Each structure stands twice: as structure tokens, then as C-alpha cells.
Amino acid sequence: xxxxxxxxxxxxxxxxxxxxxxxxxxxxxxxxxxxxxxxxxxxxxxxxxxxxxxxxxxxxxxxxxxxxxxxxxxxxxxxxxxxxxxxxxxxxxxxxxxxxxxxxxxxxxxxxxxxxxxxxxxxxxxxxxxxxxxxxxxxxxxxxxxxxxxxxxxxxxxxxxxxxxxxxxxxxxxxxxxxxxxxxxxxxxxxxxxxxxxxxxxxxxxxxxxxxxxxxxxxxxxxxxxxxxxxxxxxxxxxxxxxxxxxxxxxxxxxxxxxxxxxxxxxxxxxxxxxxxxxxxxxxxxxxxxxxxxxxxxxxxxxxxxxxxxxxxxxxxxxxxxxxxxxxxxxxxxxxxxxxxxxxxxxxxxxxxxxxxxxxxxxxxxxxxxxxxxxxxxxxxxxxxxxxxxxxxxxxxxxxxxxxxxxxxxxxxxxxxxxxxxxxxxxxxxxxxxxxxxxxxxxxxxxxxxxxxxxxxxxxx
Numbered sequence: 001x002x003x004x005x006x007x008x009x010x011x012x013x014x015x016x017x018x019x020x021x022x023x024x025x026x027x028x029x030x031x032x033x034x035x036x037x038x039x040x041x042x043x044x045x046x047x048x049x050x051x052x053x054x055x056x057x058x059x060x061x062x063x064x065x066x067x068x069x070x071x072x073x074x075x076x077x078x079x080x081x082x083x084x085x086x087x088x089x090x091x092x093x094x095x096x097x098x099x100x101x102x103x104x105x106x107x108x109x110x111x112x113x114x115x116x117x118x119x120x121x122x123x124x125x126x127x128x129x130x131x132x133x134x135x136x137x138x139x140x141x142x143x144x145x146x147x148x149x150x151x152x153x154x155x156x157x158x159x160x161x162x163x164x165x166x167x168x169x170x171x172x173x174x175x176x177x178x179x180x181x182x183x184x185x186x187x188x189x190x191x192x193x194x195x196x197x198x199x200x201x202x203x204x205x206x207x208x209x210x211x212x213x214x215x216x217x218x219x220x221x222x223x224x225x226x227x228x229x230x231x232x233x234x235x236x237x238x239x240x241x242x243x244x245x246x247x248x249x250x251x252x253x254x255x256x257x258x259x260x261x262x263x264x265x266x267x268x269x270x271x272x273x274x275x276x277x278x279x280x281x282x283x284x285x286x287x288x289x290x291x292x293x294x295x296x297x298x299x300x301x302x303x304x305x306x307x308x309x310x311x312x313x314x315x316x317x318x319x320x321x322x323x324x325x326x327x328x329x330x331x332x333x334x335x336x337x338x339x340x341x342x343x344x345x346x347x348x349x350x351x352x353x354x355x356x357x358x359x360x361x362x363x364x365x366x367x368x369x370x371x372x373x374x375x376x377x378x379x380x381x382x383x384x385x386x387x388x389x390x391x392x393x394x395x396x397x398x399x400x401x402x403x404x405x406x407x408x409x410x411x412x413x414x415x416x417x418x419x420x421x422x423x424x425x426x427x428x429x430x431x432x433x434x435x436x437x438x439x440x441x442x443x444x445x446x447x448x449x450x451x452x453x454x455x456x457x458x459x460x461x
Contacts, residue, residue: 012180013173020169036151040116040129043076043147047114047133050078050145054135058082059143067145075149080135082143091148092123101132101144109134109141118151127151190218194225206233253284306434308346310458313384314339314377316349320356321375324364331369335360339377343384346458351431358424359388359451366449367392379457388451395443403441404429 050067059082067080079090084101105115115132130148134141193210200208208229210222260277263269269277321335328335345352363373367390374389395403404425425441432439435455443449 008184013177016173016176020173036118036129039149039151040131043129043131043149044114044116044133046074046076046078047131047145047147050080051133051135056137057142059135077148079146080143081146084144084146087146090146105132106141109144110136110139112136121150187218190214190222194222197225197229201229201232206236250288253288256284257281306348306351308348308435310344311347311349311352312341313343313345313352313386313455314341316347316352317356317375317377317386320353320360323353323357324360327361327364328373331364331367331371333364333367333369334372335375336372337375337377339375340379340384343377343379344458345384345435345455347435347455351434355428355431355453356386358428359453362424363388363390363392363449363451366390382457382459384455384457386453386455388453389448391448394445394447395441395449396445400441400443404439 050070053066054063059080064080064082067078071078077091079087081087081090084095087095087100100117101109101115108115109132112134114134116129117132118127118129120126121128128148128150130146133145133147135143135145190210190213197208197210206229209226212219212222212226260269260281264274264277317337317339321337325335360373360375367373371391373391374387376385376387376389378385429439432453432455437453437455440452440454441449442452
């Protein structure tokens, strides 16, 4: 299989050869257009000057001798004859008189016009151009002036020059071929590196990078590849981290369930201890179920589609609050609302509920007993703004940028039992984006957290 550089090299050399052939044909064209035409024009000019010396009547011997004398000093062969057949004594090649002066040519000559002919002559081994001028008197053709000249071949016009041109052309082609080959090697080097890097990536080595050495298209391609490789490497690391975290998160509840169930099965726990173990098994099973549902929600994010319908936002918020009233009551937390009932958004009701439930549940979980959660909903710049303000423990400033990352926990010591799996806000952020909305979180450690969600309002027709 040929390399791309070889194909380009062959193509350039082919174009170069085509160019040389074209230049040869073009030179031949110029030869025809300039050299031949110039020769004909000069012959006609000489012939017209000699023709002007004819005064009419019979062509005299003196006139013929005068033309012969002129012929001795001319670069062209010039003869004046009374009858075309007399040319056989003048020219060194055979003449077909009927072809030389046929009916058409005779008519042209009788009109006082000039006849020009170009034909190959075996005697000279080349083309011969001839010019015939009439000597007429009172519509009678008294004689003709015949001028001919064997045309030089184009190679004869520049004998040594042609040889130099041919040798120079070959040397030029050779130099160009070497130069193009070296240039293509340099140009193709980054592409070869790209090929090797792609092969490394196909084998699972996502650390492969290529050196960017130019700002042209190849350099841009190399830079784009590096960005792609970095993104793939990050995603691969995230995936590995995700799988490791999932394994870790599931291992603990599974070990609890397995250990306590074996103890119950072997009747090592009885009475109150058995009841506590059953409660723990139930709680860990619920945690695993919830975590599994959250993981499925995250996995579906790239392919998930939502069906949007007009929704009264305040009603959806109230329904979400109602589902969590029991949890709030257990900690004696008041949920205060200030909702605009006129706000309508295009959304998926179930997914909006999931957003609000996760945020409110977090607010309750991380609020102190006898606290308060304030929920406000208002309109601003064609967007619905929903604010969830709690008076809980807050989030440290260094943790705030990471709270929407998967499995990220702020208080890692107590999150196993008091917190979730660290997926809730990741799901919230994902669902908000599905609704073309924005999520923003502010928090002050020890004073509480503000979660602000912005959703576009349905435009009126």
C-alpha cells in the first residue's frame, strides 16, 4: 500500500512533466505563429517591392535578370518567370504546376492578389513556404514572381540552446523531485506521529500526544488531536474513578446486609439486637435501591429525551414539598413558601419534581432541628427563579465548586449514614440543563446554603 507522501510526490512529478510537455507544445505554437508568419510577411514584402518594378507588358529579359541579381543577395530564393513551367530550371525540386497554379490560384493572381503555400518537400526534408505574386497587365497574367524558403525546424533555431534546455529541464526535474520529497517528509512527519498516536490510543494508551510544530492545517489537526486525547483521557479517568467509587459505595451496604443476615440466619442475634439488625438491613437495602436509581438516572443523561408541557411551576413545587413534609416534621423544620402562581414553564413535570425533591431533601437533611427552609419563586428577565434557602450547617468554600460532582461528599465522616451517596446534586444539575436552565449554589459555613435555579418561562404566542 503506497504512502500518502509517495502519492503526492508522484502527482507533483506528473504535473511537472505535463508542464514541460505543455511548454514544448506552446513553443511549437509560438514557432508556428511567430517564426512562420514573420517569414511569410517578410517574403511578401520583398515580393511586393520587386513586383512594383514591373511596368506592364511582356516580362522582359532585363526584368528577369534584375530579379536574378536580387536573388544572389537575398536570404530567400526569388525568381521571375513568364510561365510557371519555367520554374523547373530554377528550383531544385519538382513542382506540380496544376497544384501550384490551379484555377483558384489563377483567379486570385488575376485579381492582383498574392498566393502563399506551405508544404513538405522531400528534397529539403522540411516544410517549404512559398509566395507567388502576379505580374499582370490589362487582366492578363504575363508572369509570376516566385519566392520560396525552406523553414528551419524549431530545434535548428536554437541548436545548442535546445540541448542546454533539455539537460537543464532534466536537472531541474531532478532537483524539484528531491526538494519535493524532502518537503513532503517534513510535512508528513506530524501526520506520521498522529498515526502512531492513534494506534497507541486504539490500544488503550490515552496518554499519547503529538508535538505541534506549525500553525497550518496539519498543526491545527495535531492540536485538535491533543485536545481530543486529553478529553478522552479525562473521561477514561472519570469512568475508572466512577466505577471504583460505585464499587466502594455498594461494598459497604452489601457487607452490612451479608454480615447481619448471616448472623440472623445462624441465630447469633436475638431479641432487640435482631430487630436492630433487621432495621439496619432494611435501611441499607433502601440506600442501595436509591443509589441504583440515581446511577441509572446519571447513565441515561446522554440519551435521555424529555417531553415538555406547560406547567404551573408553583403547583409542582407545592406537590414536591408535600412529599417531604414527614421528613421536615421529624426535625421540626418549617418550610416557608413565597411562590408566584402566574409563572408557567415548558417542562417535564416528573423531572422537575425530582429536581425540587432532591434540593428540598438536602435542605432538610443538612438543617438543624427547629430550623427553617424558605422557598421563593419569582420572575426575572423572562426566567423563573426558584430559591431554596436553609439555615443548616453550610458548605465550606473549598468544597463549593465540587458539590455537583458525582459521589462528592462535603462531610465524609458522617455522610455514610446522615448523607446520601453524593449523587443528588449531580442529578439536579443534569435535569436543570435538560430544561435549558442554570443551577447556582451559594453557602456560608455554619449559616446555611442558598440553591438558585433559573428556568426559561414559556413565551406567550
